[in-house]
Amino acid sequence: MSAKSSLLKVILLGDGGVGKSSLMNRYVTNKFDSHLFHTIGVEFLNKDLEVDGRTVTLQIWDTAGQERFRSLRTPFYRGSDCCLLTFSVDDGQSFRNLTNWKKEFVYYADVKDPETFPFVVLGNKVDVNERQVSRDEAQQWCCDNGDYAYYETSAKDATNVSVAFEEAVRRVLATEERADHLIPTDTVNLHRKPRSGAPCC
Numbered sequence: 001m002s003a004k005s006s007l008l009k010v011i012l013l014g015d016g017g018v019g020k021s022s023l024m025n026r027y028v029t030n031k032f033d034s035h036l037f038h039t040i041g042v043e044f045l046n047k048d049l050e051v052d053g054r055t056v057t058l059q060i061w062d063t064a065g066q067e068r069f070r071s072l073r074t075p076f077y078r079g080s081d082c083c084l085l086t087f088s089v090d091d092g093q094s095f096r097n098l099t100n101w102k103k104e105f106v107y108y109a110d111v112k113d114p115e116t117f118p119f120v121v122l123g124n125k126v127d128v129n130e131r132q133v134s135r136d137e138a139q140q141w142c143c144d145n146g147d148y149a150y151y152e153t154s155a156k157d158a159t160n161v162s163v164a165f166e167e168a169v170r171r172v173l174a175t176e177e178r179a180d181h182l183i184p185t186d187t188v189n190l191h192r193k194p195r196s197g198a199p200c201c
C-alpha cells in the first residue's frame, strides 16, 4: 500500500447540458433526473471505492459548463488528479469544444506537464439515437491529444459510468507509480569541497 494520500480529486468539465451532474449523480447515488437544473459554480461528492486492491476516496468535482459561470468554476481546477473531459454524442459542438476545455483546465489548474496528465474522455448520452459524433472520431481525438481513455456513457441507463470513474482512478494511480520510480537528477551535494580559487559569483 502506498503511503500517498488516497483522496483523489477528479473534475468533470464540458459544455452545459452534456450530462456532467447526471454522471456524478448516477455514479454516487445511482439516480437519474431527467429534469436536472444547470449547475451554478461547482459541487462535489465523495465516493469510496476499491481499485486493484487499493481503497481510495474519490472526490468528484462537478462544474458549471455554461460560459457565464467560467469565473466561478476555474478557481477549483487546481489540485485535480484527473480531468474528465465530457461531451454529448448527440451534440457535435460539445465535442469540438473539448480542445477549449482542455486548454482552460491546463491553464487554470497550472498543469506542468499536459502530455502526461491523466485525462479521460466521456462521450455521454449514448442512449440517444441521433448521434452527431462517431466513436471513431472521438477515439481519434483521444489519440491525437495523448493516449486518453475514451468511454461512451449514458447517465440515463448507467452504461459505462462506473468503469469510466474506475479508469480515472487507475490512470491517477499509474501516474503516481511512474513518479515514484523517477530518479531525481537535480540533487545537491552538500559535502562537495569548494574549488580553490573559484570566483564567488
Ligand SMILES: Nc1nc2c(ncn2[C@@H]2O[C@H](COP(=O)(O)OP(=O)(O)OP(=O)(O)O)[C@@H](O)[C@H]2O)c(=O)[nH]1
Binding pocket: 014, 015, 016, 017, 018, 019, 020, 021, 022, 023, 033, 034, 035, 036, 037, 038, 039, 040, 063, 064, 065, 066, 124, 125, 126, 127, 128, 153, 154, 155, 156, 157
Ligand atoms: N438521454 C439522456 N439524457 C441525459 C443523459 N445525461 C444527462 N441527460 C439529461 O441532459 C440534461 C443535462 O444534464 P446535466 O447533467 O444537468 O448536464 P450538465 O453537464 O451538468 O450541465 P451544466 O450543469 O449546465 O454544466 C438533463 O435534462 C439530463 O436529464 C444521458 O446519458 N442520456
Ligand SMILES: [Mg+2]
Binding pocket: 020, 021, 022, 037, 038, 039, 062, 063, 064, 065
Ligand atoms: Mg451540471
